[in-house]
Amino acid sequence: MNKRWHVRLKANDQDILRLAAELNIPLSLSNLLLSRGVQGFEDARHFFRPDERHLHDPFLMADMEPAVERIETAVENNEKILIYGDYDVDGTTAVATVYGFFEKRYANIDYYIPDRYNEGYGISTQGIDFAKANGFSLIIALDCGIKSTDKVEYANTLDIDFIICDHHTCGETLPAAVAVLDPKRPDCNYPYKELSGCGVGFKLIQAYAQKNDIPFEEVFGYVDLVAISIACDIVQITGENRVLAYFGLQKINTKPCIGVKTLMEVAGKTTGYTISDIVFSLGPRINAAGRIDDAKHAVQLLIACDENVALEKGLLINVKNAERKGHDLSITDEALSIISSSDELINRKSTVVFNENWHKGVIGIVASRLTEKYYRPTVVLTRSNGHVAGSARSVLGYDLYEALCGCSDLLIQFGGHKYAAGLTMKPENVESFMARFEEVVTATITSEQLIQQIEIDAELELNEIDARFFRILSQFAPFGPGNMAPVFLSKNVQIAGTPLLVGSNHIKMSVVQPGSPSFECIAFNHGECLHQLKRGVPFDICYSIEENVWREKRNIQLNVKGIRCK
Structure with a gap:
């Protein structure tokens, strides 16, 4: 090329x-x-x-004060707190960070990771029902929730409060939660806007520690997990993220937590990690837990205090990663064959491919590989729970999220970033989506953006x-x-x-x-x-x-x- x-x-x-x-x-x-x-x-x-003193005051983030106060009230009243997070690397590291911090000082707490296939991305009705059935009155949602207005309203009817910790683009209306922590909120004056989901969770525990006289060293002990989230969620390594990534890499290479240390061992590299090493070695293994089996295995590894438990989970995740690779390669080959056998698909300015039998857990990886091959905005679709789920990737300079906004009437839901997104639609909308996405991309992409730079x-x-x-x-x-x-x-x-x-x-x-x-x-x-x-x-x-x-x-x-x- x-x-x-x-x-x-x-x-x-x-x-x-x-x-x-x-x-x-x-x-x-x-x-x-x-x-x-x-x-x-x-x-x-x-x-x-970089210096830890370069980190911003967490209380500069909109809604941080009510978020901390609600947690303090829950602790004082011995309420049950549920830490809820997405199933990818950013979500699982966020859950491990926030749960790990509070579990050391408060017993009435648990965590919940939605099933990728049965519940899908973000806050689910099933998750809220689980909270109600088990007596949880406060849910702290990490790396998701900024657009879950209907789910938060449902929780409110059940007397369950939400604290949202997210870093994705906001919708027109914020959820009616006790607190919505998201530096991308239009009314949020937090000085740094590019935190990962785990990074926002980190700021929450930093604020709680700051107000409750807990030594900052306890908070900073989770910086290795934050660095992994920064690397794998492909957020900017500037400003505050640069500080967190710098110290996180130091911890990974000198004194990682037991779970990260075990993950490094099963990956076959125990020192000298860079951001790139995390992306290509640790990240896929953490992701494989949720793609192939259950993301809770990743959280159990990352919060492990016992080396035997960590090793058991680490080996399991490694096996799941090998299985993920097999699905990845075979589906990529099938997708490339679909494209190469059609002059119409080859000559398009976008790629949309669909096979109802593809494994949902790897379609994001396949979308990345197709983007590398043909260098154009790409969506890979498969069947999931009666709907069609998709994973999308973009090229340098092209806003994929905006392109999906132009197809929103054909979608049940979508969310993500400029360069990566997830979406769900009804099966009968697949052909219409393929045509519309091509129309939107053709109208908005430049010829230069279609040539790798x-x-x-x-x-x-x-x-x-x-x-x-x-x-x-x-x-x-x-x-x-x-x-x-x-x-x-x-x-x-x-x-x-x-x-x-x-x-x-x-x-x-x-x-x-x-x-x-x-x-x-x-x-x-x-x-x-x-x-x-x-x-x-x-x-x-x-x-x-x-x-x-x-x-x-x-x-x-x-x-x-x-x-x-x-």
């Missing part, structure tokens, strides 16, 4: 020189910092040296890369949305030695520029370029810079994202 190379605008030269002199760093790194909003020494100190931060000469440069660059981590690993462009590089094809479609090579040392490179999925790489023939590369460790030997390696031959 051809990709556009987009080089970001360079910062003002005077600003680059000023900041480079102030921080004593190379000009290229000064430019990178300015593009991330770092204007001076104090900004740089916050960026390079490589965002390049700056042009760089290879001789600028040395140990000090890499040491400073490494401190830009943790990397993720809003602070992606920088990608550089180097022009007119040449092959040093002989490039090799490794694996199925990867190139291993070394490159140089006049006057520079040679740098080892790995170019994943670029095997088709091998025949063009000849000694003495210059070409351009874009790449990120990383450390490669092999048999205890460390060296700087260029991870090539694109190759352009002359």
